[in-house]
């Protein structure tokens with residue numbers, strides 16, 4: 186029996202789940218299954234976007250026939266020829282002989298390779314930027330080579346503001362009846378499998394992913410429809426943010442991943458002791474036994490963590506086999522920009538450290554700690570200090586550093602008596618809170634860092650100040666009441682984006698949240714990633730130059746969790762994503778609060794950040810170094826750039842997609 190779901194009024198998901206597949210691509214375990222997504226558009230013409238794996242062909246064909254309801258299938262758009270999506274193409278094209286295939290030239294070539302049927306009269310070729318209409322819907326095509334094969338393309342439906350993204354933005358895991366990412370707690374339940382999918386399937390092709398993200402950034406997108414996993418119709422920016430990090434090889438978090446290979450437990454013991462020392466110093470540690478955990482999970486966490494420790498015993502005058510396989514896998518996935526520490530073990534001639542460093546040293550941006558711990562059979566008492574020193578060296582890099590430096594006295598001397606040095610205010614410790622209120626039947630909220638207890642008698646008194654241009658400020662004035670939800674250190678960046686980087690004038694910041702909690706005054710509060718809420722009634726206001734100061738009595742207060750409060754400096758050090766290096770950065774001004782970029786050499790004195798409403802003082806002037814352009818050749822297949830002053834050698838082969846010199850064009854970058 187058919188099993189389908191509507192994406193929109195005229196687009197239907199006709200794909201299927203597979204929970205019996207032991208290994209995706211024959212190598213990646215998928216204990217939670219996988220979905221193969223196919224979408225059918227019922228416009229004036231009918232259009233099918235991709236097919237499915239042969240394992241689920243039965244229900245897929247039933248879904249398709251049911252939703253067509255006797256109509257012909259006019260078009261089949263093929264985005265990717267890998268058989269997990271294309272294995273049933275032949276069946277569909279036989280069953281619907283009137284169907285025209287829309288694809289690019291490389292897909293046409295692969296179609297002929299996989300299926301010996303004559304499709305010459307049934308193919309409509311498209312290339313980058315070509316347009317197509319099915320009636321009400323207008324489409325354009327975006328080439329996405331090497332995301333994940335060279336023939337991959339995407340389709341943008343300008344009518345529905347929908348992007349069909351092929352493998353990009355997919356996840357491992359069956360849908361289990363859910364179709365939209367907002368039907369699950371994606372960043373709690375699914376992000377680990379999304380990361381494992383990305384890093385293992387397309388992790389190697391970060392530059393190609395970046396290239397297609399740049400193209401997608403120009404599109405107005407309401408829906409993202411990948412070939413695996415969930416459809417995105419809200420808060421896609423949170424997921425996009427992860428893709429920006431993964432594809433630029435920027436760690437998601439400042440933490441340590443320890444992977445060890447141990448035959449009799451002595452190497453494991455050293456790894457455990459290092460983990461204990463790190464945890465004592467407040468460092469977050471993830472730990473894997475390479476003989477137990479499949480490599481795809483460890484590769485995935487290597488993309489997540491900033492610092493990696495590999496501990497392995499010597500084996501056959503090399504390194505133990507499970508560690509060797511893991512490191513080759515990490516190297517094959519092109520991981521970059523990590524700090525690495527090594528622990529080797531060998532009862533008579535330790536070689537594992539040398540082999541491990543050789544495998545990793547070819548990767549870009551990999552730096553090794555000088556402290557290599559070398560065990561002879563087992564860690565001895567005298568070597569505890571080496572483990573301590575390594576733990577300290579790692580912790581020193583992960584703990585926030587004091588800003589004061591030797592130049593501080595000189596800088597202080599430049600400030601004249603009576604001047605106000607803005608840097609002095611950075612020494613104050615601020616919390617970070619969500620301020621909420623309601624007025625005219627609507628709920629409002631924004632991020633503040635100004636809540637302060639000023640009276641401890643009865644009633645208790647707090648002050649907050651809010652930027653006057655902020656809509657929530659007007660609403661607090663109107664309502665005369667507000668709540669302050671105190672954020673904790675585990676608050677995700679997406680929460681700051683939701684309440685801090687958009688205006689309640691334009692959007693409902695509570696749309697799609699999974700909670701509806703209110704205090705007795707009827708004002709909403711944030712029950713997640715918070716440790717307390719204060720419910721307040723305004724007793725006095727004072728208008729300052731840019732801010733409105735509210736003095737308020739606390740009429741209700743409750744503790745929500747024991748998690749530590751997030752400070753403003755913790756937010757900057759650990760939650761706010763680090764900026765990705767911009768290869769073609771222009772002179773600009775970057776908002777230190779929300780990251781908004783104003784392009785240009787001069788920022789007007791009265792400029793106000795359109796996202797977070799902070800003024801010029803909160804912007805940092807960025808002047809890029811002008812780098813001379815480099816001559817070379819770009820691969821027409823995958824986009825790889827090979828620096829080269831003269832001719833490429835006749836036997837040159839692209840290191841990414843393995844195409845030869847004929848597929849390269851001269852370029853500068």
Ligand code: FEO
Pocket residue numbers: 265267269270333334352412413
């Ligand atoms: Fe889901 Fe590259 O195939």
